[in-house]
Amino acid sequence: SQQGEEDPQALSIQEGENATMNCSYKTSINNLQWYRQNSGRGLVHLILIRSNEREKHSGRLRVTLDTSKKSSSLLITASRAADTASYFCATDTGFHTGANSKLTFGKGITLSVRP
Amino acid sequence: GAVVSQHPSRVICKSGTSVKIECRSLDFQATTMFWYRQFPKQSLMLMATSNEGSKATYEQGVEKDKFLINHASLTLSTLTVTSAHPEDSSFYICSARGDPGKKGGYGYTFGSGTRLTVV
Numbered sequence: 001s002q003q004g005e006e007d008p009q010a011l012s013i014q015e016g017e018n019a020t021m022n023c024s025y026k027t028s029i030n031n032l033q034w035y036r037q038n039s040g041r042g043l044v045h046l047i048l049i050r051s052n053e054r055e056k057h058s059g060r061l062r063v064t065l066d067t068s069k070k071s072s073s074l075l076i077t078a079s080r081a082a083d084t085a086s087y088f089c090a091t092d093t094g095f096h097t098g099a100n101s102k103l104t105f106g107k108g109i110t111l112s113v114r115p
Numbered sequence: 116g117a118v119v120s121q122h123p124s125r126v127i128c129k130s131g132t133s134v135k136i137e138c139r140s141l142d143f144q145a146t147t148m149f150w151y152r153q154f155p156k157q158s159l160m161l162m163a164t165s166n167e168g169s170k171a172t173y174e175q176g177v178e179k180d181k182f183l184i185n186h187a188s189l190t191l192s193t194l195t196v197t198s199a200h201p202e203d204s205s206f207y208i209c210s211a212r213g214d215p216g217k218k219g220g221y222g223y224t225f226g227s228g229t230r231l232t233v234v
Contacts (some may be wrong), residue, residue: 042121042208042227043159043173088158102149104224105159105208 005087005106014111019076026101027112029091030101032065034074037086037108046074046087046091081115117143119211121226128199128233136194136229138209145211148192149223150184155204165192199233206230 006023013019026033035043049056049065049072056063062075063068076083088108094101118141128134138148147166151159165171165186173179181203183195192211196203209226 035225040206040228040230042226043210045224048222052168102164104161105127105151107158110156 006087006109008109009107009109012114013079013109015072015079015081017079019079019083019111019113020076021087021089021111022107023072023074025041025072025089025091025106026070027093028090029067030094032072032102033065033090033092034061034063034072035088035090035105037088039086043088076111077111079111081113082111084111086110117211117213117224118223119145119209119224119226121200121209121229123229124227125230126217126232128231130200130233131198133195133197136207136209136230136231138194138198138226139209139226140190140211140213140224143213143224144189145192145213147212148186149212150192150194150209151210152210153193153208153228155206159208162194173220196231199231201233204231204233 029051033048034046037043046057047061047063048060051065060077063065065072086108089106090103092101120139120141122137149164152162153159161174162177163171163173163184165184167186167189169183172188178229186192206228210223212223
């Protein structure tokens with residue numbers, strides 16, 4: 001079953017603008033991860049934020065996590081045409097070293113960045 | 116970083132035949148591997164989780180006899196779609212996870228996916 005729900009489902013912006021994508025989930029988590037998928041390709045891990053963290057940065061990416069609201073946001077600053085892809089949030093409910101952890105993906109957001 | 120190789124990238128098969136998809140961790144030991152299915156413009160749905168040397172754990176609604184998973188070594192897991200039908204056409208993606216503290220560690224590394232078309 002799906003855990004995360006992203007919004008918007010589709011986002012179209014101009015190159016140079018910032019893109020903000022949101023994800024909500026239902027159960028307690030160990031960490032939340034964001035992935036990128038180019039059409040017909042595998043997933044690329046972007047960033048992981050643990051349940052005890054509130055904000056994390058990686059290059060042009062900024063992710064926030066609000067466990068009280070069970071929500072996360074991914075911000076891509078100064079977007080580029082090459083950022084065009086689908087973005088998924090995924091929640092990991094297992095313990096750090098637990099064998100039972102697995103990722104549950106949201107529905108995904110299609111981001112189009114116009115040159 | 117950790118690399119997972121998935122083959123083939125595309126396969127077309129006739130209805131009723133079986134297809135095997137391989138997922139290899141190239142530079143780390145994958146104690147756990149995951150198989151996902153993705154329909155066009157949809158999310159990834161977990162099909163099963165396999166630990167090396169033991170039987171796979173299937174998600175609810177996934178037919179064990181149709182989707183055979185073998186995780187015989189720490190670097191290889193295979194998914195066999197048996198007696199494939201057109202409705203099995205989909206994008207299948209594997210993911211591998213190693214031991215914390217080792218290369219590949221706790222993170223999930225994904226293969227590039229296999230596009231299966233059953234005609």
